[in-house]
Amino acid sequence: MSDKNRLMDLYRRSVLQHSREPKNFGRLESASLQAEGHNPLCGDKITVYLTLAGENIEEITFEGIGCAISLASASMMTETIKGKTILTAESTLSDVVDAFTHPEKPWDSDQHGELAALSGVRQYPSRIKCATLPWKTLSAAIAGNHQTISTE
């Protein structure tokens, strides 16, 4: 892949779009679960909010600052997770983190849908944490972990 194309592969149109106008962005006043995630490398912080209806994640939002990769990842995450049961969400997030952090495995596009647009990040070891931060923060929120989690 040419160099320019590799870059375009990282910053695909949908990634840039999500980062410019992230979905489900903002504080959720009624949140029953929330957690804060922190990437000490760049100082980025993100908070993930959830409301539950029984076993279902009824609402999910996030707020914070971050690079295009982390914002797009967070935005796509809220769309992927919304309406899922906690159990499904947990297994999805563990699959997604696994997919991001194992560049040697083929990306299963059937499984992760739109998130495939972010698969280019796997070629950038220093940027993988940007993509996983929202998911790890979601994991902390589900676990009811109120301590700030960190990518380090």
Add this chain to the structure above:
Amino acid sequence: MNPNQTRKKDAESGAALDNKRIRSDFPILAQSINNHPLAYLDSAASSQRPQQVIDAIRHYYSHDHSNVHRGVHTLSHRATEAYEGTREKVRQFINAESTSEIVFTKGTTESINLVADSLGRDFSPGDEILISHMEHHSNIVPWQLLCEKNGTRLVVAPINNQGELLLDDCLGLISDKTRLIAITHVSNALGTINPVENLIIEARSRNIPVLVDGAQAIPHQAVDVRALDCDFYAFSSHKMCGPTGIGVLYGKQQWLDRMPPYQGGGDMILSVSFKETLYNELPYKFEAGTPNIAGAVGLGAAIDYLSEISMPAIAAYEAKLLTYATSAIGQLPGVELVGTAAKKAGVISFNIEGIHPHDIGTILDHQGVAIRTGHHCAMPVMEFFGIAGTARASLAFYNNEDDIDQLVTGLKLAIKMFQQ
């Protein structure tokens, strides 16, 4: 010579600096990164090394290595000569009075920790340490640790929106309780050159010691510790073309004499018994254990190299390049410069509207341009400006306008990509 004449002469020597020849001394610069020539604009994080430094270290390990100060054999003698030879080179380079005042450390960070631990040992609750809002974490956290230990208070002098120290406010914060002033000479995040001279004059009249963090000043300008009249001056070899893992604490003898040892071990003692241990003379009192001898050898070669080019010539060359770079970057759409002090060294911190510094860093890396992105170990500075971080291009005398042009081309691509 009056200052104007000196400046003129400096400017002339700057024009004379042979950048092409200098670049050929740095093997690392002659490579491609992602199919582009490397434009290394991250020297504030760590500079690169000329072949002369690499060769000196290789020669030392190939021919001269042994432990220092310990043997009667030839190699020990050579190693000691090399190690102590660098101490004399450092003394000359910063115009200290005596080699007793040159303590080798791991780097700026350890130099500052040494002073915090040793000088700070008899600070009491209520005593104050004055720093500025633009310090590197390594000139903040050691003082915070000290405050935790003995109840000393950390007082922080404010800065303005250009990233300049508010000198009058700073002077106003000096009190009868101030035990030490610790301030950076040049800010690594903003490039600001601080008026440390004025601060030192005031401190001197009140007999308060001043520690200057010289990590970012020493590679870019001539430093004369006696003209400055500072009490401590800390710097790192790796930012001035020398190896990592070694640095210097300059301390006036009157302070170092009074200060208790920092760490205990070999070399820092005269005699040890279970009844009484006598500490070695200066500077060895502060150098426990086998030191970084090869590091010192490399630092010595780096000082020779810089001295041959001459620090005033380097300063003049970099000042011109800074002007060029600042205007080229400043003209790009959406760019906001962070740190616009009247007196600046070769650091350009900036943000581009709608593009996170990390993304800028990745896109530039794709075009062979190495810059630093993030908070630059100066989170209070970022907090002051209400930002999470910046993109930072930092200059050295081996950079040239081509590097800046490559940076600008890269930034244009980033802007275009994020506008689509």
